[in-house]
Amino acid sequence: MKKQWKYTRYPFLGDTHLDRFDFENGLRLFVSENKLAPVFSYQTWFDVGSRDEEPGKSGLAHLFEHMMFKGTKSRPQGVFDRTMESAGARDLNAFTSTDYTAYVASLPVKELELVAELESDRMTGLALTKEQFESELEVVQNERKQVMENNPEGQMYEELQRLAFSAHAYGRPVIGYEPDLTAMTKKDCEEFYRAYYAPDRAVICVSGSVPAEKVAKTVLKYYGKIPASGKKNPAPKIEPTQKEERVSVLSLPVQVEKAYFGYKIPEGRHADQVALSVLSMALSTGRSSRLYRAVVESGICIDVGASVSGSKDPALFYLSFTCHSGRKAEEAVDAIDRVVADVVKNGITDEELERVKNKLRTEIHQGLSTNPAVARFIGQHELVLGDVRFALNEIEQIEKLEVAEVKRAAGQYLRKEQRSIVIGKPQ
Amino acid sequence: MSKKKTAKKFKSKPVKKAAKKANASAKKPTGPRMIFLPEKRGPLVHLELAVVNGSLRDPIGKEGVASLTLSMLLRGTGKKSSTEFHRALDNLGAEIHLGKYKESQRIYGICLSEKLPQLLDLIEEMLAQPAFSEEEFQKVRDQVRSSLMDELGSDDDIADRRFQEYMLWGNSYGRMTSGSLESLERITVADLREFHATYFRSGDFVVGASGGFDKKKLEARMRVMLSRLPEGSAGAMEGDAPKFAAGRSILFLDKPNRTQAQLYIGSPGISFHDKDYFAMLIANHVFGGSSFSARLMKEVREKRGWSYGCYSWYRSGKQPLYFGMHAVPSNKDAIPALKLMLSLFQDYGKKGITKAEFEFAKKSLVSQSAFLQDSLRKRLDNKVTEAVLGLEKGYYDLYQKRLSKLTFAQVQGAIKRNVDPSKIFAVVLGSVEQLELASHGTKGFSKLWKKKFDEPASDLRESDPYIVASRGISSKAVSNAEL
Numbered sequence: 001m002k003k004q005w006k007y008t009r010y011p012f013l014g015d016t017h018l019d020r021f022d023f024e025n026g027l028r029l030f031v032s033e034n035k036l037a038p039v040f041s042y043q044t045w046f047d048v049g050s051r052d053e054e055p056g057k058s059g060l061a062h063l064f065e066h067m068m069f070k071g072t073k074s075r076p077q078g079v080f081d082r083t084m085e086s087a088g089a090r091d092l093n094a095f096t097s098t099d100y101t102a103y104v105a106s107l108p109v110k111e112l113e114l115v116a117e118l119e120s121d122r123m124t125g126l127a128l129t130k131e132q133f134e135s136e137l138e139v140v141q142n143e144r145k146q147v148m149e150n151n152p153e154g155q156m157y158e159e160l161q162r163l164a165f166s167a168h169a170y171g172r173p174v175i176g177y178e179p180d181l182t183a184m185t186k187k188d189c190e191e192f193y194r195a196y197y198a199p200d201r202a203v204i205c206v207s208g209s210v211p212a213e214k215v216a217k218t219v220l221k222y223y224g225k226i227p228a229s230g231k232k233n234p235a236p237k238i239e240p241t242q243k244e245e246r247v248s249v250l251s252l253p254v255q256v257e258k259a260y261f262g263y264k265i266p267e268g269r270h271a272d273q274v275a276l277s278v279l280s281m282a283l284s285t286g287r288s289s290r291l292y293r294a295v296v297e298s299g300i301c302i303d304v305g306a307s308v309s310g311s312k313d314p315a316l317f318y319l320s321f322t323c324h325s326g327r328k329a330e331e332a333v334d335a336i337d338r339v340v341a342d343v344v345k346n347g348i349t350d351e352e353l354e355r356v357k358n359k360l361r362t363e364i365h366q367g368l369s370t371n372p373a374v375a376r377f378i379g380q381h382e383l384v385l386g387d388v389r390f391a392l393n394e395i396e397q398i399e400k401l402e403v404a405e406v407k408r409a410a411g412q413y414l415r416k417e418q419r420s421i422v423i424g425k426p427q
Numbered sequence: 428m429s430k431k432k433t434a435k436k437f438k439s440k441p442v443k444k445a446a447k448k449a450n451a452s453a454k455k456p457t458g459p460r461m462i463f464l465p466e467k468r469g470p471l472v473h474l475e476l477a478v479v480n481g482s483l484r485d486p487i488g489k490e491g492v493a494s495l496t497l498s499m500l501l502r503g504t505g506k507k508s509s510t511e512f513h514r515a516l517d518n519l520g521a522e523i524h525l526g527k528y529k530e531s532q533r534i535y536g537i538c539l540s541e542k543l544p545q546l547l548d549l550i551e552e553m554l555a556q557p558a559f560s561e562e563e564f565q566k567v568r569d570q571v572r573s574s575l576m577d578e579l580g581s582d583d584d585i586a587d588r589r590f591q592e593y594m595l596w597g598n599s600y601g602r603m604t605s606g607s608l609e610s611l612e613r614i615t616v617a618d619l620r621e622f623h624a625t626y627f628r629s630g631d632f633v634v635g636a637s638g639g640f641d642k643k644k645l646e647a648r649m650r651v652m653l654s655r656l657p658e659g660s661a662g663a664m665e666g667d668a669p670k671f672a673a674g675r676s677i678l679f680l681d682k683p684n685r686t687q688a689q690l691y692i693g694s695p696g697i698s699f700h701d702k703d704y705f706a707m708l709i710a711n712h713v714f715g716g717s718s719f720s721a722r723l724m725k726e727v728r729e730k731r732g733w734s735y736g737c738y739s740w741y742r743s744g745k746q747p748l749y750f751g752m753h754a755v756p757s758n759k760d761a762i763p764a765l766k767l768m769l770s771l772f773q774d775y776g777k778k779g780i781t782k783a784e785f786e787f788a789k790k791s792l793v794s795q796s797a798f799l800q801d802s803l804r805k806r807l808d809n810k811v812t813e814a815v816l817g818l819e820k821g822y823y824d825l826y827q828k829r830l831s832k833l834t835f836a837q838v839q840g841a842i843k844r845n846v847d848p849s850k851i852f853a854v855v856l857g858s859v860e861q862l863e864l865a866s867h868g869t870k871g872f873s874k875l876w877k878k879k880f881d882e883p884a885s886d887l888r889e890s891d892p893y894i895v896a897s898r899g900i901s902s903k904a905v906s907n908a909e910l
Contacts, residue, residue, distance in 0.1 A: 014470065037801040069719070078729075081719040086787050088794020092719065108797050138732030145687045146735055146755050152580050253684065254580035255881075256573055286517035287501075288510065297510070299566065302573045324573040351518070358520025362539055365470045370802050 004220055005029075010389055013368060018378070018388070019212035021219070026200025026228045029219050030378045030388065031212035034371070040208025041091075041106045041371035042115045044123070045379035047203075048196040049099045050174040051312065052233050057188065059176015062096040063140050064189050068103065068197075069094070070132045072125040077132060080118055087111045091372060098170055099312045100383045106372055109209050112218055119204075120222035123197055133186040141182075144175045152252040156422045160260045163246045164316055164420040168239040198229030203382045207374035236313050246420040251427045256302075257329040261319035261336075264418040268310030268384050274397045275409035276317060280306040281356045282348045282406065283339070284319075288355070290343070291319075294335045300327050304336075312384055317413060329423045340414045347407030360398055459653050461646060462635030462810040466803055469639035472543050473804045474536035475811045476550065477633045480626035481530045482604040483666045489614050491606020493626075494527045495567060496619045500534070501525065502563035505556035509563055512549065521546045523553075527604050529666065530744050531815045540639035547648055555655035557623060564616040575608055579881050583755070586680065586689035586856035590751075592884035593678055594693045594852045599666040600748050609883060629653040630660035633814040637807035668746040671695045671850040674873035675769070679893060680856040682880040688761035688857030692752040692768060695847055699743050699816055705829045706841035707741065712788040713780045714771075715739030715752060720787065722771055723752065733760040737768070745816055750846075761857060762867035769851065769871070776846040779839040789830060796827035856880055 006022040012032060021029040053060050071077040084092050090106045107115055148154040158173045165171030176184075204223075206215050242264055265276055284291045284306035295301040301321045309315040321332050368374050381391035482493040501523065503509040516523060519542045526533035534554075538546045578584045588603065595601025606614070634649050671694065697707050708716075715723035715738050727737035734754040742748040752772070756764040780788075800806055800823075809823035819825075855862070859877060869875060877893035 036803075037797055039797045039801050078720065078725070082787065085718050085720055085791045086794075088791060088797070090795050090798045106798065106801075108794050111794075135730065135732040139728055139735055142687070142732070142755065142757060143735040145757060150582055150685055150687050252580070253682070255576040256580070287513035288517040293510070297566075299569065302570050302577065322573075322577055324569060325576040355517050355520070358518065358539075358542075360520070362471065362520040362522070362537065365539070366537060369471070369804070 032207040041375040043375040058172040167237040200228035205375040205378040207371040257323040258424040262316035459632040464637035472638040490610040500553040503558040504552040551652040590691035590854040637803040675851040676874040679877040680880040696747040696749040698747040703841035713784040758861040773848040776848040779842040
């Protein structure tokens with residue numbers, strides 16, 4: 001008998017494991033079983049995001065994500081939502097990023113067959129009408145107004161990406177520029193669908209009280225005959241090396257000053273990502289962290305944060321803060337610069353490193369304590385890093401990390417000439 | 428335009444008076460309630476400690492006292508400075524979060540099982556020996572003050588705040604948990620000390636844990652922790668049910684240069700204790716609940732593309748608080764969207780829902796009930812909430828059963844009793860001159876007001892009505908227009 005799939009089992013968190021099934025048409029399925037409640041999460045991750053859009057077509061990946069909730073050849077508009085919700089679907093949603101697009105739902109266990117049938121149907125049979133396209137385009141334009149035009153922080157984030165990336169698509173907003181959205185056509189969506197929505201471009205992630213083999217058989221039944229597209233992601237434009245600090249000051253309808261920083265860092269698979277993640281936590285996690293003490297405890301800011309974007313291509317180490325009323329963003333920038341200079345010169349202490357490791361041990365269990373979070377962890381890392389085991393390996397590497405590596409990473413990446421800053425000031 | 432600024436100044440009521448009253452009923456020896464949900468394999472422990480004294484206890488004119496008191500528990504103890512306390516907490520890799528509500532205040536803790544004893548030591552210290560230093564108080568108050576200023580930059584946040592403040596003006600639930608810029612000025616560190624001494628009593632606590640722990644050991648440890656607090660209870664805390672005036676009122680909050688408007692629409696709500704509560708969950712699922720198949724979503728978003736989201740919900744507590752609707756349309760669609768939502772609400776109140784809609788919503792909500800129990804954290808929070816709100820034991824466990832029993836006729840009856848489209852209060856935050864009020868008309872509203880978005884909330888009954896110039900709507904017509 002012909003082999004139906006290639007099966008692999010990976011160790012996962014603690015004493016759990018992750019089952020992987022590779023189907024002939026290129027579809028990947030991951031199943032993480034647990035028996036906490038008679039429910040499961042079912043997520044379909046497509047290997048396409050705003051990174052893959054051509055200039056002039058910004059926002060297409062996200063706009064198309066909306067169109068996926070319209071009708072198919074066999075199910076008119078509204079049937080998908082109604083059928084899923086009637087079956088008890090929770091968190092029925094989708095999201096688009098620079099590197100991926102995901103469709104998510106959580107359901108009672110008896111609905112496995114239903115979700116596989118509906119999701120496979122819209123992977124191959126979407127039927128978009130002109131009216132549906134136009135009405136949904138207006139919804140997306142309203143979403144853009146809500147999260148960007150009428151949202152000072154959205155405007156600042158859009159400006160930071162634009163400032164930091166002059167060539168790479170990461171410089172364009174995921175939601176797209178308004179003129180690009182206005183010019184978008186139904187044909188653009190249909191071509192995008194044919195190119196990127198196929199089993200060889202998808203990862204299905206299932207977490208919950210469902211047996212792995214049963215899931216695999218169900219997925220085979222509904223997706224097994226869908227052909228692969230063979231489409232490859234376009235090669236991204238290489239971002240030229242940044243040689244000097246870039247600063248943009250925006251006049252916004254805010255009452256307090258704010259800022260977003262972005263330091264250039266390598267892609268998510270790079271070996272320095274582990275040290276950079278620890279560095280971001282040492283700087284900003286908890287009220288004993290260096291940045292919190294320097295800018296919040298000192299009375300300059302009301303909040304401060306740092307995070308690392310683990311992306312397909314080189315991206316940013318983010319810092320952000322919100323000032324106290326009457327305080328200047330420049331004061332906070334100076335205080336942050338002093339903290340960064342000290343970390344670059346002296347590194348972090350053993351106590352700080354141990355604190356971060358303890359925090360991560362808690363966060364890993366906490367962050368992966370729900371089915372949607374587990375499915376998301378798998379999908380995101382499988383697509384962005386190319387292999388979910390890479391992320392699991394990073395967790396082990398953090399345990400072995402030493403302070404010298406954090407110091408080296410700080411010196412190499414937290415450099416003024418590699419950073420962009422957007423400051424928002426009251427109008 | 429509103430010409431008068433007639434906000435009634437709150438007279439500060441000293442905390443001491445309230446404390447004296449509370450102490451009178453503190454003699455009654457009631458013990459804390461404990462909930463333990465051990466899970467053998469859990470690497471984590473979730474803790475939840477709730478005191479059944481929330482911001483409804485804030486003295487009038489000193490809104491924010493309860494919230495600041497809770498914040499100050501994380502600002503140093505008799506043994507540790509704030510910095511030392513947080514270093515100890517962060518070294519454990521543990522977290523403590525605070526939940527500030529009108530009917531309770533909660534402390535949430537999370538840690539790896541092996542760190543539980545140390546985390547409990549820290550929580551005991553913060554609960555029983557808070558330092559309440561003047562220096563830390565100033566810092567915390569400045570933080571809240573600046574956060575309130577920051578909120579003015581978020582259209583959604585400030586519209587939501589003003590919607591509640593104006594709609595529930597004069598009611599205990601309309602006094603915001605975080606306080607206001609004005610009320611914060613009146614609060615002193617002595618108020619917080621007094622609040623803590625008066626309302627953090629062991630008899631008013633509901634404590635619980637879920638995850639990997641030894642139940643006997645933890646229960647003994649919790650008892651020791653709570654024995655460090657004053658005994659007894661501060662007595663029952665009851666807010667008054669909001670009263671909605673008859674008629675449709677609308678308040679425009681003017682904010683320049685907006686391309687969209689925030690629409691918030693309110694009407695009478697329902698309490699958790701009401702016999703119709705579950706029936707109204709089904710009804711609202713049809714009308715505008717978290718469903719893409721709901722009427723609001725289909726009509727406002729799907730058919731017309733007017734707003735990214737359009738929802739309705741019940742804000743419930745021990746008292747019926749309010750029913751709310753929200754949408755964020757473009758300026759050109761703002762008034763048409765508002766009118767459409769009101770017309771849908773009117774129709775829903777008059778005709779109820781269809782049998783097919785009932786079947787759909789009931790099946791959907793019954794099936795979704797499994798998600799109420801799908802994490803250890805949720806299971807614990809459900810049990811604590813049951814105790815805090817005085818709900819029947821097993822309220823969340825019986826959720827599915829209660830929904831399953833409901834009939835179409837019962838839901839239709841509940842809609843008749845609880846949906847009242849003649850009582851409406853709407854807030855529209857946006858650039859008022861861009862909303863084309865004159866061309867769209869404002870017929871259907873009996874009262875209109877216009878305020879600046881950053882103006883402190885006040886009693887609208889003491890403000891002049893807003894007059895829309897064209898279409899012949901005069902001041903008189905505005906005040907007396909038919910619904």
